[in-house]
Amino acid sequence: MARRKMKVEELAEELEVNPRMIRVYKDDLEKAGIYIESERGANGGYFLNKNSFLSIRNFNETEIQQLQIAIKSFLSKQTDESATLNRALEKIKAAQRDHDLNSRHFYFANDYLINNEVGNASLHYKLLYEAFNKRNSVEIVYMAASTNETTRRIIHPYAFVVYDENLYCTAFCEAKKEMRNFKIMRIQRATILEDSYLIPDGYDIRQEFPNLGFIKDPIQVELLIYPPLANRIKESIHSDDQVIEELDNYVIRFKATLNGQQSIRKWVLGMGTKAEVIQPQSLRDEIKQEVENLIGIYSK
Known part of the structure; x- marks a missing residue:
């Protein structure tokens, strides 16, 4: 699965x-x-x-969420365990796909690692998820990224999104009277309130995600990926439309529609000499320029 x-x-x-x-x-x-x-x-x-397929019933929804976050947090420090734990994470995510509530309210936009040890991110995630389950409002003290100023907000958690190495809470903000994305790492303090709220019937984060402002236009990417990373890439689902063609010498041709050019560039650079961008040309040029910049730094 x-x-x-x-x-x-x-x-x-x-x-x-x-x-x-x-x-x-x-x-x-x-x-x-x-x-x-x-x-x-x-x-x-x-x-x-x-x-x-028979549902995996020995996990409840909260346990699945906590296991996902715990594994990603652990992997950010213990990379030598990545093969085993990433496979375990795939199985947990397969179990998650069998839970309609989770699918509609928890979205993995990518599989980058999360460092939940910064500030109280892990604690605040657990509190927000508890409030989400109980449908209780949450009062947060939030630090703005651009000014570092803090504001007090009352929010109604609707969903959680993992995107570009960060965990976000998508919530209705009472002050702004609209849906906002709150990076959990920037939350300074959070308190569950007694006030309750309702999430509209049929709300689905998978449908809402393209309109949340996380990403710009999706990009169609074609890569050549060489062993041993080729096998690891084959074991993961990076996009619903991905196509993997097996070539000679265990090389694969990877085609998919991915989101966020900055995230894609970071992912490709992280594979080093084991990945080559074929398309789009703009991404290939960016990778080439970055490599030339690195050569300049290390040639000094």
Whole structure:
């Protein structure tokens, strides 16, 4: 469910069995009512029909949210555990996708790490999430990014968004009489109030996200990604429309529509020599200029 589609050989390697056994397991699962779909071809493989997949019921919604935040916070300091914990995070996110409430009110715009140890971000997130569950208003003292001035606000939490290494609370602000995004790291103090509020029926952060002001125009990106990072990229879902083409020598061609050129540039630069931008040309030129600037710094 987390990886969307896997080949028989990949499943066999994961479960440490002969590929023949995967087909046996598939038959056994289907007898139990869990139907495994398959697709032929170079990009084919086995995948789960979400409508027939059994829900993971040993996590409640709050536990899933806390595990996601805890893993991302831990990974910001213990990068050597990234392979195992990122895979665990994928499975947790797969469980999350089975919870309609979570899907409509918690949005992962990207998978960058969050440093929740700055200020009281972790504590304030937990408090805001508690208020969201109870539908209680929250009084916050908030520091503006541009002026560092603090203001007192009363907000109604509607949703939470992870975007560009930061966690935000999307909330109705009583003072401004409109929806605003509050970076949780900038909250100086938060107090749950007794006043209650209602979230409109059908509110869905996935539909609202493009209008929240986080991003500008989406960008269609094409990359060549080389091993060993190629395997890691294949294990993650970076965009709903991503296409991965396997080339010779374990290289992959990655195509997807991504959000935020600054975030994309940071992501590509983080892969170093293991990624090459093919399209768009503007992003390729920016990466090239950044590399030339680095050479200039390190040549001194």
